[in-house]
Amino acid sequence: MATKKDKIRSDLFFNPHKWSIEIIKYKGKFPKEQYPGYRRIPSLAMLVLGPLMGGAFVIFLPVLGFVLITGLTIKKLVQMAKQVGIPYKVIRVKSEAK
Numbered sequence: 001m002a003t004k005k006d007k008i009r010s011d012l013f014f015n016p017h018k019w020s021i022e023i024i025k026y027k028g029k030f031p032k033e034q035y036p037g038y039r040r041i042p043s044l045a046m047l048v049l050g051p052l053m054g055g056a057f058v059i060f061l062p063v064l065g066f067v068l069i070t071g072l073t074i075k076k077l078v079q080m081a082k083q084v085g086i087p088y089k090v091i092r093v094k095s096e097a098k
Contacts, residue, residue, distance in 0.1 A: 008026070
């Protein structure tokens with residue numbers, strides 16, 4: 001009869017050196033000396049966090065791209081306006097809070 005020590009387990013582990021998640025198969029107790037620093041990630045947590053992380057990347061990366069491109073475009077337009085001599089004015093809004 002198979003005991004707990006004979007059972008082959010497969011769990012998700014976070015590798016802090018590579019910033020990656022790896023599936024590691026092992027028998028019995030997890031070999032910490034072979035995988036120093038690895039942290040086990042519960043499967044239920046990954047079922048919840050996986051789609052949330054994917055959704056964050058789908059939303060965050062395009063927004064980040066638009067923000068960076070808009071900022072660089074404005075900076076370049078201001079530089080071009082200075083070179084050509086077009087007057088421009090930065091409007092500052094005064095805060096009402098005291």
